[in-house]
Amino acid sequence: MVDQLDTPVRSRTSAPQKKTRRSPDSTAGLLAKILLLGLTDAFAVYVLMALFMNEKWLILAVATAVTVLINWIYLRRGGLPAKYLAPGVLFLLVFQVFVVVYSGYVAFTNYGDGHNSTKEDAISSISMSAQKRVPDSPAYQVSVVEKDDVLSLLVTDPDGGVRIGTTGEPLEDVEDAEIGGTGKAVGADGYRTLNFNELLSVQQEITAIKVPLSEDLDDGILQTADGSNAYVFKPVLVYDEAADTFTDTETGVVYADGGEGSYVSDSGERLPTGWKVGVGFENFERAFTDPDLRGPLVSVILWTFTFALGSVLLCFGLGLFLALTFNHPNLRGKKIYRTIMILPYAFPAFLAGLVWSGMLNQEFGFINETLFGGADIPWLTDPWLAKFSVLLVNTWLGFPYMFLVCTGALQSLPDDVNEAARMDGASAWRIFRSIKLPLLLVSTAPLLISTFAFNFNNFNVIFMLTGGGPRFSDTNMDIGATDLLITLVYKVAFGQGSGRDYGLASALAVIIFIIVAVISAVSFRQTKALEEVNS
């Protein structure tokens, strides 16, 4: 960036002044600068060290480069614009630009529940989880005892027998064990029982103890997590490193790396734990071919457009109508009307959604019970009524804004055009339609576009009011008649019902991104909003 700030005036006169008049302020400024930069650097060093400890080399390199860049920007002479822009741009780059780019990357992976780490992690996780606790197996009360630095488990069977064993040594009976108050064996001859503090200090070794139940390994092993209760575990899946396969010890099924981030058997069965791999366009393909998703997704996209467009039209129409109504030179109580009508805009949107959801409640809500005298109208549970309700609530929330905007725009319209038209004998309606409205549209078009973009992603109203429901009946996924694309993204990524699927969610976000980009590109080309930038 080249600094062209220096005006002719300054370059002629500033050289001598710099030394004489600016020096006292410069010291204060310099101190502030040193202080701020010092704090920033201290924080940066702290982060860099943390990164170093965590062995995140790539991020460490990037972070170092950023730190150096920041110091360079603020320590060098000149480059003034960069000094003013750097803080905001830094946040912008990390939390908006990077985030968008990263979403784009995630959209091409299978990132999600069961696919959230590397293959190594998946293998060790499968091996661990393969040590499955036998379903409905009884709990064995245990005490941890020690002999010759070897830890063993003193096990009290559910039926009262006492046995002892450790890793590699199957359980054997113990004679005259010391029985505690609860019927649990707490000590045995020749062994020392660990107290609670000792248990804590060797916790990892204790959880690593795997006591075979008998000589036959297939009977399973006893493991304890806390040093007081043990359960029977049986190994299910065994990893064969040479062949890169898992073998199910019970059924003999072999699971091999299927190339799609998980181990698959010949019959197509998948192990639940997999790892993150790139899947190309599969998420997008799935969105438009998966029968569970295709139909609902098309409805959701259509509804998203309907909702955004409908909201803009309703809010603008109502706002404009009210602006015209109250744009009367001497109407009594005009101010009171205006203040009252602004209130919905001031009311937080998320609360509005929740409050209206209570009012529209089918059984107990105010609308049905009081306004409709106990009617049973399914405002939020019938697909069409729910759509109507959502639009109604969004109009309630949005018309004050348009009312304000239109009032302002109306008042800034030149009076002479109006008068000229009246002289020519134009009717009020004709003046409105041919003069006021076009002029209004010119000045409010950018706002209409951004309102459209806002409502396109109006998460709060939908999520708080209907949660996207009522659900479609032709899909197993949690998608409903009032779902927007953005609520769908949220549900797919963080929903309660089905597992989290970050890849698919990001793919949907990318679709939104593209739609919004196309719309704004087209609409901004038509308005002249870009002109001012060119000045």
Add this chain to the structure above:
Amino acid sequence: MSNSTLTPAGKGTAESTAGTVAAQPRKSFGHWFRDKGWRHLVGVVMGVFALFPLAYVLSAALSPTGTLVSANGLFTTVALDNFIDLFSDPQKPFAKWFMNTLIVGLITSAGTVFLGALAAYSFSRMRFTGRRFGLMSLMLLQMFPQMLGVVAIFLLLSGISDVVPWLGLGSQTGLIMVYLGGALGVNTYLMYGFFNTVPKSLDEAARIDGASHVQIFFTIILRLVTPILAIVGLLSFITATGEFLIASIVLNDPDAQTLAVGLYSFVGDSQSRSWGVFSAGAVLAALPVMALFLFLQRFISSGLTSGAVKG
């Protein structure tokens, strides 16, 4: 609220001279209605439409039993039980949510105003390569809300958690950082337009007097653009305090949550039972925002429309 149907003759003349050519000595009810009466009618109807959900939630907050059904009798009985219940549930620490929301909102709006003003100043007052590109990109970026990247934000913050836990998932600092990431995109363009209305001759005069660029920024420009600072501050405060999507995935601990996330947990499964308590919370949550809003209303309407006219 409605005016009496009697029309004072004197006023009538003043109005009709403004509108039509000849002034009538006395106006019929029909004329009054065509000129002004219907406007009052619209005003009353829309006023009721605008107000009744607010009145309803206030009455629900004040109803003593606190279920959804009992909220239907508007203001028939008034008691403060719900407010007491609201502050006595350790599972749902309303007071903490309130404080959290204030903290997140205030820091975010202060940061947004500051970062945005810095950027707008440089775009408005300096000429540099990349300026046009910068403005264009900001304008395009504002079309893409941060929540589109919610998945990536979640993954990014969980990555940060591994390195610096107090900046990552579950921390308000992390949430504020995310919000500040949206600071430039939305507001710089608005501020830039307003900064341009301050004549450059002021800067030049100050510069001749020996003021540095920092002094010009803080002592001259910032004072002259206070209205837009107030608007941006207020709007970003409202956005930050009402934001649910990102806050709900970042703040997983009830003690750290904001009002939007916390109050949402009131409804859901037991909506009809805890309705009164929720309403009480909603009233308390909305009051400060609405008060602030009405207080700054003049700023807002002028700012919105100037933004509207200037693009």
